Amino acid sequence: MGTRSAGQRAEMILGGSLEVLRQLPDGVVVVARDAGRDGGFEILLANDAAAELFGLDQDQLNRSGPDVLRQTGVDEKGAREIAEAFSRDEPARVRTLVTRRDGSRVWLSLDLTPMTVAQVAERVWVAVVRDVSAEVADAQGDQVRLEIERRARLALSIVARVSDILQEPDSADVLRAIADLVTRQVVAWCGFFVLGRDLEEVERIVDRPAHRRSVGPEELARDPVLNLLEGKEMRTLRLEPDEDPGCGTVTARLLELLEPRFAAAPDADGSVLVLPVLGRLRALGLFVALPYGGPTSARISGVLSDDGAELAIAILPDEVGTVLELVARRVGMAMDNAQLYAREHVLAETLQRSMLPEQADVPELDVWTYYAPNVEHAQVGGDWYDVVNLDEETVALVVGDVVGHDVEAAAAMGQLRSVVRAYAQELVDPATVLTRVDSLVNSMSVPRSASLIYATLSRRRNGWVLRYSRAGHLPGLLRRGDTVTVLDGVGGPLIGFDGGGRRTAQIDVQPGDVLVHYTDGLVERRDRGMREGLDELVELTRTVPVPDAAGVGEELLQLAAAPEDDIAVVVIRVPGGDEDVIARRRRWQLTSDSSSIARARHEVRQACEEWGVNDAGAAELVVSELVSNAVIHGRPPVGLRLHAPGEGLRIEVEDGNPAPPVTREQNAARVGGYGMHIVDRLAHWGWRPTPHGKVVWARVRG
CATH class of the missing domain: 3.30.450.20 (PAS domain)
Structure with a gap:
């Protein structure tokens, strides 16, 4: 073919x-x-x-x-x-x-x-x-937009997760958790630093504020990191490896601290990103990151697309800066709020301590008092107590509760405490005292309503007489043997609402009897009614062993293992005879600073003199070491309790750090670290956990 x-x-x-x-x-x-x-x-x-x-x-x-x-x-x-x-x-x-x-x-x-x-x-x-070029271009545009959206969602999810972590500011390693999150997702490594006496990496959200000192323009010019700390605006500083940081500068110290981080992050590009962690008025610290090398500044994998397929998405360099800046801003706001809360906490704690009495001895009576604010609030509230000797024959007792958990409630409490004390010195009848308090409160326009119970214990030939009047307050309890009497007579309206109808009830108190007065924080719970709480308190009071007032009080506090409100408790026990030893106890709330150490030594020395404890010097050394450890290594609140049951002295120091005390190995080349060795030589000691920290106790022979 x-x-x-x-x-x-x-x-x-x-x-x-x-x-x-x-x-x-x-x-x-x-x-x-x-x-x-x-x-x-x-x-x-x-x-x-x-x-x-x-x-x-x-x-x-x-x-x-x-x-x-x-x-x-x-x-x-x-x-x-x-x-x-x-x-x-x-x-x-x-x-x-x-x-x-x-x-x-x-x-x-x-x-x-x-x-x-x-x-x-x-x-x-x-x-x-x-x-089909137009179709391909549209599809590629959709893919680009989808990737941009996914990157944006990813960046937002990181910031949202940071916000979630910041909801737990009491966590000891919250900053480390945030740094780990950002390290996994955005950069090769990152961390937070503060400037105290020296620049150091930190993990806690509440830490020492940035060190402030007078800095001249020449020093700022040669120290870019210090310049960043002294500024008040958000900007990112990039330090390159070949830069000369200058000897003795904060910049040099930062690069020195980062040397092991570079070794552990081989994917880093060698530069350092430094961002200020800004509070409302100043920089509180630094957020430092080592970015990835290569064409992108982050490598993110394991992100699931809408159809369930696994994608690898890279955050671009400018997006890395945005994420780091948002994280720094969120942490700065949290640190500022936490430090503001800490300052308010110290102020409130100081105010509360100044208003509560430091319990003195009451002759011939065993008295135990306790106060604890609700830890969910600013460590201050409106509950209070007072036990005072009016004269040689009469002791006055007050337990009150002002509505609220703030400084205003504490201020109103202070006003009422002063008013009740003033009238108690002049008047004997409890109903008359409360009537006068009603009149004065109305004229003072105290902004908060309050309840209280005012009682007097007067000595008689064979015992005591309790006379009391209540202003909207929960009834006290009287235990005699295995029987508990609820002192619910003469109830009246809240303070400031009476029209002159206050009345006084009277009951005899015999040797061996125990009186319990309290605020509603001891019995009130969200998961049960007030009546159920009162019934449980009555039963516990009836069955608890009665070695002394402190023993009764400590047992009753088991009702409030996780208090939902402020608590004030007063337990008074009338000794049963000459052979009955009165257990002497005192409590103090201390601030978390070095001044508390001197104060604790003074209180112990004074208590030893009053109680006849012989080895006061040993007790001073022991309390000095225990309070020092609580202030330096613990967390607020710090409490001091002394107990003299008749022989020797028991010292208890409480703080908010659950970590147990550590006895370090002795080393002549080390400065410090001998505190618990001193305690071990002078006393028998131990520790126990509490719901919010620990108690370290020591018994000194007297």
Whole structure:
């Protein structure tokens, strides 16, 4: 038959369809196997639309020869997919990037369909070619927008998680947790630093405030990190490895601290990003990060897309800066609030301590008093107590509760305490005292309502007489043997609401009897009614062993293992005879600073003199070491309790750190660290956990 040209073969195969195919608006290419080349192909037909799409004219396209894919500029991926379709002899759609001869690039879609022409028994392929560049551009734009959205969501999720971590400011390592989160997600390493006597890394949200000193412009100019600390605006400082930080500067100290971090972060690019952690008025510290090297500043993987597939998303350099800045701002606000709360806490604690009495001895009575504010508030509240000797024959007792848990409540409490004390010195009858207090409170316009119980204990030949009046307060309890009497008589309205109808009740108190007065924090709970709490308190008072007033009080406090309100408790026990030793106890709340050490030594020395404890020197040394440990290594609040049961002295120091005390190995080359060795030599000591920290106790022989 001889060799036919491509045009002749096309005429034979397609016949009358040729003219129709040439005029189609879509590009059409008909391809058949090249009989002269094994495995090759030749173009039988390509219309004008197809030639235009490939960037060729008709002659160029028809002369492409067997190497048609290379000649038309089809990319490797597209050529491979077309070859696979031919080998499978199945219809296929291939999207390929075509590079035209003029250098321009276009995305083409080829719909390949195999056909058999019965007249000549020859297999051909028809490819319908369309320009899909706009569709690809839209899809790529959607993908870019999706990735940007995912990166934004990821950045927001990091900041949201930081906010969640900051909701637990009491955590000892909250800053470390935030740094670990950002390190995993955004940078090769990061951490928080504060400037005290020296720059140091910190983990707690409440720490020493940044050291402030007078700094001249020359020092700021040569110390960029110090300049950042002295500023009041958010900006990011980048330190490069080849910079000279200057000897003795804060910048040099920071780079020195970061040397081991560089060794542990091989992916870091060698530079350091430093951001100020800003409070309301000043920088509180530094947020320091080592960014990743390479084209991006972060590597984030394991993020799930909407269809559940795992993606690898990279936060770009400018986004890293945004995330770091947001984290620094959130931490700065939290640190500022925490430090403000700490200052308010110290103020409130000082105010509360100044208003509560430091319990003195009451002759011939065993008295135990206790006060604890609700730890959820600012360590200050409106509950109070007072036990005072009016004269040689009479002791006055007051327990009160002002509504609220703030400084205003404490101030109102202080006013009421002063008023009650003043009238108690002049008047004997409890109802008369409360009536006068009502009148004065009305004239003073005290902003908070309050309840209280005022009672007097007067000595008689064979015992004592208790006379009391209540102003909206919970009833006291009297235990005699195995019987508990609820002192619920003469109830009246809250202070300031009486119209002159206050009354006084009276009951005899015998040797061995125990009186218990308290505020509602001892019995009130969200999960039970007030009546149930009172019933439980009555039963516990009836069954508790009665070695002394302190023993009774400590047992009753078990009702308030997790108090939901302030608590004030007064327990008075009338000794049962000459052989009955009166256990003497005192309590103090101390501030978390060095002044508390001297105060504790003074109180112990004075108590030893009053109670006849012989070894006062040993007791002073012991209390000095225990309070020092609580102030330096513990957390507020710090409390001191002394107990003299008749022989020796028991010292208890409480703080908010649950970590037990540690006796270090002795080393002549080390300065300090001998405190517990001193305690061990002078006393028998131990410790026990509490719901909010620990108590370290020591018994000194007297």
